[in-house]
Amino acid sequence: MVRKGSLVPFGGGSYEIRIKGRLSDSLLMAFEGLTATVEPVETVLHGPVPDQSSLHGLLDRIQSLGLELVEIRRLPVSGEGLPLESEPPP
Numbered sequence: 001m002v003r004k005g006s007l008v009p010f011g012g013g014s015y016e017i018r019i020k021g022r023l024s025d026s027l028l029m030a031f032e033g034l035t036a037t038v039e040p041v042e043t044v045l046h047g048p049v050p051d052q053s054s055l056h057g058l059l060d061r062i063q064s065l066g067l068e069l070v071e072i073r074r075l076p077v078s079g080e081g082l083p084l085e086s087e088p089p090p
Helices: 025-031 052-064
Strands: 013-020 035-038 042-049 069-074
Touching: 013 052, 025 052, 042 052, 052 069
Parallel strands: none
Antiparallel strands: 013 042, 013 069, 035 042
C-alpha cells in the first residue's frame, strides 16, 4: 500500500543503496541485515527495509557516519512478491 504522494510504501521493500568509496568491515557492521558488494569506487548495500521509518533510520545512519550517499532505489518486485535481481553494470 502506497500513500498518495509518498514514494516509499508503508510495507517496505527491498532496496539497493550505493555509497561512495569502499567501506571497511567495521563500517559494514553498522548495516546489519544488508548484503554488501564492494565495487571499485563504491559500496552497494542490498536488502530488505521493513518500512518507511526504517528507511529514514538507515539514511540517518549513513549521514551520521559521514558517508556519501550516491543512489538509493527500491528494487522491483516479481509476481511472487520476491524482489527481482538487478542486473550488474556492464
